[in-house]
Amino acid sequence: MQVYTSATISLSSHLAQPGRPAPLESGPLQPVMFFPASSEIYAQGEKAGAFYQVEFGAVRIYRLLADGRRQISAFHLAGETFGFEAGTTHHFFAEAINATGVRVFRVTGGADMSHQLLPLALKGLTRAQEHLLVLGRQNAIERVAAFLVDMVERQGGLRQVELPMSRVDIGDYLGLTIETVSRVFTRLKDKGVIRLLNLRSVEILKQDVLQTMGE
Amino acid sequence: MQVYTSATISLSSHLAQPGRPAPLESGPLQPVMFFPASSEIYAQGEKAGAFYQVEFGAVRIYRLLADGRRQISAFHLAGETFGFEAGTTHHFFAEAINATGVRVFRVTGGADMSHQLLPLALKGLTRAQEHLLVLGRQNAIERVAAFLVDMVERQGGLRQVELPMSRVDIGDYLGLTIETVSRVFTRLKDKGVIRLLNLRSVEILKQDVLQTMGE
DNA sequence: CGAATAATTGACAAACGTCAATGCCCGTGG
DNA sequence: CCACGGGCATTGACGTTTGTCAATTATTCG
Numbered sequence: 001m002q003v004y005t006s007a008t009i010s011l012s013s014h015l016a017q018p019g020r021p022a023p024l025e026s027g028p029l030q031p032v033m034f035f036p037a038s039s040e041i042y043a044q045g046e047k048a049g050a051f052y053q054v055e056f057g058a059v060r061i062y063r064l065l066a067d068g069r070r071q072i073s074a075f076h077l078a079g080e081t082f083g084f085e086a087g088t089t090h091h092f093f094a095e096a097i098n099a100t101g102v103r104v105f106r107v108t109g110g111a112d113m114s115h116q117l118l119p120l121a122l123k124g125l126t127r128a129q130e131h132l133l134v135l136g137r138q139n140a141i142e143r144v145a146a147f148l149v150d151m152v153e154r155q156g157g158l159r160q161v162e163l164p165m166s167r168v169d170i171g172d173y174l175g176l177t178i179e180t181v182s183r184v185f186t187r188l189k190d191k192g193v194i195r196l197l198n199l200r201s202v203e204i205l206k207q208d209v210l211q212t213m214g215e
Numbered sequence: 216m217q218v219y220t221s222a223t224i225s226l227s228s229h230l231a232q233p234g235r236p237a238p239l240e241s242g243p244l245q246p247v248m249f250f251p252a253s254s255e256i257y258a259q260g261e262k263a264g265a266f267y268q269v270e271f272g273a274v275r276i277y278r279l280l281a282d283g284r285r286q287i288s289a290f291h292l293a294g295e296t297f298g299f300e301a302g303t304t305h306h307f308f309a310e311a312i313n314a315t316g317v318r319v320f321r322v323t324g325g326a327d328m329s330h331q332l333l334p335l336a337l338k339g340l341t342r343a344q345e346h347l348l349v350l351g352r353q354n355a356i357e358r359v360a361a362f363l364v365d366m367v368e369r370q371g372g373l374r375q376v377e378l379p380m381s382r383v384d385i386g387d388y389l390g391l392t393i394e395t396v397s398r399v400f401t402r403l404k405d406k407g408v409i410r411l412l413n414l415r416s417v418e419i420l421k422q423d424v425l426q427t428m429g430e
Numbered sequence: 431c432g433a434a435t436a437a438t439t440g441a442c443a444a445a446c447g448t449c450a451a452t453g454c455c456c457g458t459g460g
Numbered sequence: 461c462c463a464c465g466g467g468c469a470t471t472g473a474c475g476t477t478t479g480t481c482a483a484t485t486a487t488t489c490g
Contacts, residue, residue, distance in 0.1 A: 063348045065430045071348040091341050114329030121336040126306050128343035133278045133286040135350040136390030167469060175351030177447055182470050215280045392479055397438055
């Protein structure tokens with residue numbers, strides 16, 4: 001089992017960069033921050049005063065057990081939103097997986113953002129509960145299939161899917177070890193369901209088979 | 216593995232009963248509905264137009280896989296709220312575990328309830344993500360310990376905890392089989408951590424040990 | 431009191447994890 | 461441009477945990 005000590009957890013500083021023109025729905029220009037690979041966006045216990053939209057790159061949201069076991073509860077790709085949380089402190093860690101740009105929306109005491117936040121929170125809730133079904137009741141091959149189908153859908157249904165995260169990340173998302181993830185990829189490859197173009201991109205050869213596996 | 220076919224899924228009708236005085240925060244009297252044990256409160260795919268507060272009894276929220284495997288994503292006890300969902304249709308099933316009274320808050324198009332719903336949604340999101348950590352990264356004894364600690368906290372920290380749900384429900388909540396749940400209860404009993412008063416109530420003898428196990 | 435249901439227990443099997451060795455990318459520097 | 465090194469991924473052998481199947485015991489409800 002892969003374990004994360006305090007030394008393993010990213011300690012990189014937050015590098016703020018000048019914002020660029022905001023191609024966003026409404027409101028004033030929102031700052032875009034740049035995070036290098038494996039840098040921390042926020043930490044568990046930190047005060048939560050903003051929510052975030054991924055401009056480019058990818059983000060992982062996770063929690064740790066005392067002994068270092070890690071569970072990634074979500075990945076967020078370009079265009080997706082994260083970071084709104086109950087109460088005033090973050091319950092999770094957020095890290096950039098690769099070089100990532102994030103648009104920050106500060107939630108001031110005055111402005112009422114319930115209207116914007118509620119649909120995001122509900123969507124996150126539904127996603128988390130679907131993920132519970134995968135972790136609680138599906139075996140290794142079903143979990144990987146469900147993950148791949150999800151990635152396909154989030155990338156517009158293209159045959160070729162980019163996986164911005166490592167095998168370790170995938171394992172920690174699916175509640176599996178890196179070895180099991182690797183073996184399942186090999187099995188899917190041998191069955192002719194997928195083709196590994198390189199470590200970070202997969203071609204889906206039999207979408208329907210994958211879909212059925214992931215239920 | 217326990218499996219649920221359409222015959223197994225509750226088909227009981229919704230028995231509405233006259234409401235009683237509403238001991239609630241604000242607003243007009245809200246109707247209380249009564250559901251007998253194992254009756255359906257709402258089903259996956261149904262139109263969602265309300266949220267619910269448990270008056271007495273207990274509720275399970277779950278999803279099914281095509282082959283009948285079930286994952287319970289949450290239990291709701293007296294005083295707790297559930298049923299608000301993204302979009303217009305329910306993504307889950309809600310069933311009364313025992314004879315249960317539920318106060319129904321209809322969400323009309325006009326009234327804006329974001330303020331009330333957002334904190335509930337965020338709390339649910341946090342709970343779901345904590346549950347993900349349990350299912351993804353904890354073993355059987357840790358899962359049961361975490362479950363018992365959660366039940367203790369939700370029942371005010373008393374030594375004696377009531378479990379309104381069956382072992383099957385606990386298994387489907389923790390991603391374990393009923394046999395494994397049973398064996399873990401026995402192990403905890405043999406270790407002197409808990410005492411089984413009867414099938415549905417547990418005395419916590421070593422809260423600290425339990426707490427440590429559940430991390 | 432007795433039947434039906436739920437829970438426990440045991441023997442065995444299967445899935446996944448652990449440990450260790452090997453292989454493959456990819457970036458860097460000569 | 462090629463060679464080398466380091467990190468990540470894959471593969472194999474084996475162990476552990478949990479699931480499956482089946483029998484037994486306990487509990488609840490008529």
